[in-house]
Amino acid sequence: MSEVSEPAAGQPEWSDPAALRQALAEAVERASGAAELARLITDYQRRLEEVARSEAEALTKTREAEARLKTAERQNAQLAKQLAEQKYQTEVANWKLASLQDSRWSKLGDAIHSKKPGTVARTLKAPVRKRPAPKRSDFKPQIPTVPEVKAAPAAPEPKAPQVSAPLAESFTVPKGPTARPYMTVAAIVDRQTEALLRYEWRLVTNFGPDNWEAMLDQQQPHVLFVESVRPGPRQGNGGRWLEALAGETRAVRDLVAACRKRGIKTVFWHSGGAVSRAFPAAEHFEYVLATTEARAREWRSALRHERVGVLPLAIQPRVHNPIPAEGGRTGEIVTLGTVTPPAGGADWQPLAGQGDDPTSYDDVLTAYRRPALLIAGADAEPRVIGEVAACGTPVLQVRAGAKGEEVLAAAEILMADAGRLAREAHLAWRARGSVTPLLDPILDTLGVPSVRNSGVITAITAVSEPAELDRLLAQITRQIERPGQIVIVADGLDAGLVDKTVRQSCPDLDVVVRATG
Incomplete structure (x- = not known):
C-alpha cells in the first residue's frame, strides 16, 4: 500500500x-x-x-x-x-x-x-x-449702446439627483388639516399624485435609494405607497427611483423587504402605462392596486395571487375645485388629446402642462381654470379630464374620427349658451369622485386603522312663516346629496311644531330647532 x-x-x-x-x-x-x-x-x-x-x-x-x-x-x-x-x-x-x-x-x-x-x-x-x-x-427717459456683460460659463458638476422640491406655492395649493393626521405614509409618487394624497395623511416623499433607511427610522411610516411613476417633468422624489422602478437596481426590492421586516404595509398603485413595465417593481409588494377592475384582472393573472384591489382615478377637492384663478378665465378654447381642427378655422391651443411641458403642477392647476372650454379627443387622458372638470371648466368630449367642422359646430353651440355652459360645468364638477372615501376600504384591507371625519354637512336656516318652512322642506327632500343635519331658527313659529313637521318629512336628518328669544 x-x-x-x-x-x-x-x-x-x-x-x-x-x-x-x-x-x-x-x-x-x-x-x-x-x-x-x-x-x-x-x-x-x-x-x-x-x-x-x-x-x-x-x-x-x-x-x-x-x-x-x-x-x-x-x-x-x-x-x-x-x-x-x-x-x-x-x-x-x-x-x-x-x-x-x-x-x-x-x-x-x-x-x-x-x-x-x-x-x-x-x-x-x-x-x-x-x-x-x-x-x-x-417726463420720462431713452437708449445708447451699453457694453454687453459676458456670462461666466457653468462648470459641469456630476452628482446624483437631490430631494424632490416641495410643491410650489403659486396656485396656491392650500395648506390645512389632513383627513387622517395620525397616519404616516412614505410615498414614491409623481407630483400629480402628491397633490392628490397630501391631505389624506402625513405624506413623506423626500427620500431616495441612498437614505430610505434613515427615513424609516425617523418617520416610522405605517404604509409604503409606491406609484408606477414614469419619466417626465413631474416625476416625484427628485427622479431618484426611476431606475429602481424599472427593475434596473435592487433599491425598491430592498426597501420593500425592510418594510416587511418592520411590519410596514406595502402597496403598489399602477396608475398608468403597461402592466409589463410596472411588473418588475410591483411583484415585490404585499398589495397591488389598479385603476379599473379590468386592469385588476390583468394584475391577478400576472401576479398569480388575489391581493389586488382597485383605486380609481379621482380628485382631491382641496386642490381640484371651481375656485377661479386670479384674473379669471381667458375665454379661449383649448384641446387635449387628438382633436382635428377645422380647415382654416378656429385657433385652438393645446392644454398647458401636458406631455413634456415642464410646467409645475401648481401652474397646471391654474391652466385648468383658464379656458372657457376644453375639447377632449377620444385618446385624452381620463385623469386630466376629471381634474379639469372638477376645476369648473366645461369639457366637450368628441368621438374618434370626428371632423373638425363637426367639433367646431358643437363648440360654437356650447359657447353661445352661457347658461348651459355653466350648468354642464357645475354638473361635471358634482360628478367627480373624491379620493378620500376611496381609501377607506383599501386601508381596511391592509389592516391599518382608519378613522376620519365623516364630513357631514349641516344646513342652517331660519323660517318665519309656514310657507317658508314648506319651501325649505321641498328644497331639502329633492336633494340627491342631503345634509346630515339641519338647524332651523323658528322666528315667530312654534318650535315644537316646526321640529315635528321637519322630522316627519325628513326622518333621516338630525334636526335641531331653536326659537328666537
Whole structure:
C-alpha cells in the first residue's frame, strides 16, 4: 500500500476535483459580479456626467439670456431718459412761445395796430393768464449702446439627483388639516399624485435609494405607497427611483423587504402605462392596486395571487375645485388629446402642462381654470379630464374620427349658451369622485386603522312663516346629496311644531330647532 505524501506547508489541498471546480466557479462568479458592478458604476457615472454637461450648457444659456436681458433693460432705461428730456425741452419751448403770445404787450401791439382806443383800454385791463411751466419730473427717459456683460460659463458638476422640491406655492395649493393626521405614509409618487394624497395623511416623499433607511427610522411610516411613476417633468422624489422602478437596481426590492421586516404595509398603485413595465417593481409588494377592475384582472393573472384591489382615478377637492384663478378665465378654447381642427378655422391651443411641458403642477392647476372650454379627443387622458372638470371648466368630449367642422359646430353651440355652459360645468364638477372615501376600504384591507371625519354637512336656516318652512322642506327632500343635519331658527313659529313637521318629512336628518328669544 503506497503512502500519500503530506502537502507542503502553505500549499492548498486541490486533491478533490469537485472542490477545485466549486472554488473556480465561486471565483468566476465573484469576478463576474465585480465586473458587472464596475460596468454599472461606470455606466451610471457616464450618464451622470452627460446629465451634468447638459445641465451646465442649459445653465450657461440661461445666464447668457439673463445677461442680454439686463443689457436690454439698461439700454431701455437710458433711451427712456433721453426721450423724456427731449419731450421736456420741446414742451418748454412750446410753453415759452405760448407765454409770449399770451403776454399783455403782445396783445397791446395788436390792439394799437387796430387803431381802436376801446380795444387798447380793454387790452390793458384784461388779466394775463399763463399756464404753469412744464416740470422735468413729468417726463420720462431713452437708449445708447451699453457694453454687453459676458456670462461666466457653468462648470459641469456630476452628482446624483437631490430631494424632490416641495410643491410650489403659486396656485396656491392650500395648506390645512389632513383627513387622517395620525397616519404616516412614505410615498414614491409623481407630483400629480402628491397633490392628490397630501391631505389624506402625513405624506413623506423626500427620500431616495441612498437614505430610505434613515427615513424609516425617523418617520416610522405605517404604509409604503409606491406609484408606477414614469419619466417626465413631474416625476416625484427628485427622479431618484426611476431606475429602481424599472427593475434596473435592487433599491425598491430592498426597501420593500425592510418594510416587511418592520411590519410596514406595502402597496403598489399602477396608475398608468403597461402592466409589463410596472411588473418588475410591483411583484415585490404585499398589495397591488389598479385603476379599473379590468386592469385588476390583468394584475391577478400576472401576479398569480388575489391581493389586488382597485383605486380609481379621482380628485382631491382641496386642490381640484371651481375656485377661479386670479384674473379669471381667458375665454379661449383649448384641446387635449387628438382633436382635428377645422380647415382654416378656429385657433385652438393645446392644454398647458401636458406631455413634456415642464410646467409645475401648481401652474397646471391654474391652466385648468383658464379656458372657457376644453375639447377632449377620444385618446385624452381620463385623469386630466376629471381634474379639469372638477376645476369648473366645461369639457366637450368628441368621438374618434370626428371632423373638425363637426367639433367646431358643437363648440360654437356650447359657447353661445352661457347658461348651459355653466350648468354642464357645475354638473361635471358634482360628478367627480373624491379620493378620500376611496381609501377607506383599501386601508381596511391592509389592516391599518382608519378613522376620519365623516364630513357631514349641516344646513342652517331660519323660517318665519309656514310657507317658508314648506319651501325649505321641498328644497331639502329633492336633494340627491342631503345634509346630515339641519338647524332651523323658528322666528315667530312654534318650535315644537316646526321640529315635528321637519322630522316627519325628513326622518333621516338630525334636526335641531331653536326659537328666537
